[in-house]
Amino acid sequence: MARRNGFTLVELVIVIVLLAIVATISVRFVALSTGGAIDTGARQQRALAGVVISEQVTRALREALPTSVRTNGSCIEWMPTVAASNYLDLPRGSNPDSFEAVPLAGGQSANGRIVVYGYGGDLYNPSSPGPISPPATVPGGSSPVTVTFDGGATHRFNTNSPEKRFYVVSEPVTFCQSGRFLYRYSNYGIQSGIGASLSPAMPNRQVLAATLQANSLNFEVMPPTLQRGAVVAFEYVLEDTDSGETMPVRQEVQIRNVP
Incomplete structure (x- = not known):
C-alpha cells in the first residue's frame, strides 16, 4: 500500500505560530518605521x-x-522707519510748522512722524519740545525740500542730531x-x-x-x-x-x- 505524504496537525500549528510571529514582527517594524517617518516630518x-x-x-x-x-x-x-535724511535747519520761531531738509533718496516723498535724535525724551509721550513730531509730510524733489507738519500743527525738537539726521517713522x-x-x-x-x-x-x-x-x-x-x-x-x-x-x-x- 502506497504511503501518503502530508502534514500533521502539530506541524501545521507550528507553521501557523511561526507565520504569526513573523507577521507580528513585520507589522511592528512597519509601524515603527512609519511612526519614525512621521516624527521626523513633524x-x-x-x-x-x-x-x-x-x-x-x-x-x-x-x-x-x-x-x-x-x-x-x-x-x-x-516704530518702523519709513525714510531718513538730513535736515538743514530745525524748526525755529514761536510756532514752527516746517523746516528745510535734504531730499529723500531718489527724490521720493514720505509721510509719518519726524524723529530727531530720539535719545532726549519718550517717543511714546509726544510733546513739544520733544524728539518726535506730529504727523508730517516730506515732499519729493531734487533740491532742498520743506518738511511741513500736517493740519497746521507746530512742533519744536528738544535737541540736535550730531549728524543732522532725521527719521520718518510710521505708527x-x-x-x-x-x-x-x-x-x-x-x-x-x-x-x-x-x-x-x-x-x-x-x-x-x-x-x-x-x-x-x-x-x-x-x-x-x-x-x-x-x-x-x-x-x-x-x-x-x-x-x-x-x-x-x-x-x-x-x-x-x-x-x-x-x-
Missing part, C-alpha cells in the same frame, strides 16, 4: 516654522527706529503672544503702555504663528548707545499638540541705525 516642520517665525520677527525689527523699541517680556513694540507696531498664538498688531496709534489697547479685529491683528507653547515667548531689549544700535534677543518654544514634543528657539537682532 520635527522638520517645527524647525521650518521656527526659521519662518524668527525671520519674520528679525526682518520686522530691523526696520525699527532703535530708540522706539520697548518690551514687557511677552510683547515688543516699535507703532506690536508683536505679542496670546495663548499659543503670536499676533502682529498695527493701526492703533501711540499709547503710553505696551499692549494697553490692542484691537482683536482684522486687519489690525494678524496671526504670525499658532504653534507656540503658552507663555514661552520672551523679548529682551538692550537699548542703543552712541556707539551701537539696539539689540533685541527673543526666545520661544514650539510645541506639537499631538505628541507634546517641544523645540526651543532663540535669536538676536541688531538694529543698525545712526542717531
Whole structure:
C-alpha cells in the first residue's frame, strides 16, 4: 500500500505560530518605521516654522527706529522707519510748522512722524519740545525740500542730531503672544503702555504663528548707545499638540541705525 505524504496537525500549528510571529514582527517594524517617518516630518516642520517665525520677527525689527523699541517680556513694540535724511535747519520761531531738509533718496516723498535724535525724551509721550513730531509730510524733489507738519500743527525738537539726521517713522507696531498664538498688531496709534489697547479685529491683528507653547515667548531689549544700535534677543518654544514634543528657539537682532 502506497504511503501518503502530508502534514500533521502539530506541524501545521507550528507553521501557523511561526507565520504569526513573523507577521507580528513585520507589522511592528512597519509601524515603527512609519511612526519614525512621521516624527521626523513633524520635527522638520517645527524647525521650518521656527526659521519662518524668527525671520519674520528679525526682518520686522530691523526696520525699527532703535530708540522706539520697548518690551514687557511677552510683547515688543516699535516704530518702523519709513525714510531718513538730513535736515538743514530745525524748526525755529514761536510756532514752527516746517523746516528745510535734504531730499529723500531718489527724490521720493514720505509721510509719518519726524524723529530727531530720539535719545532726549519718550517717543511714546509726544510733546513739544520733544524728539518726535506730529504727523508730517516730506515732499519729493531734487533740491532742498520743506518738511511741513500736517493740519497746521507746530512742533519744536528738544535737541540736535550730531549728524543732522532725521527719521520718518510710521505708527507703532506690536508683536505679542496670546495663548499659543503670536499676533502682529498695527493701526492703533501711540499709547503710553505696551499692549494697553490692542484691537482683536482684522486687519489690525494678524496671526504670525499658532504653534507656540503658552507663555514661552520672551523679548529682551538692550537699548542703543552712541556707539551701537539696539539689540533685541527673543526666545520661544514650539510645541506639537499631538505628541507634546517641544523645540526651543532663540535669536538676536541688531538694529543698525545712526542717531
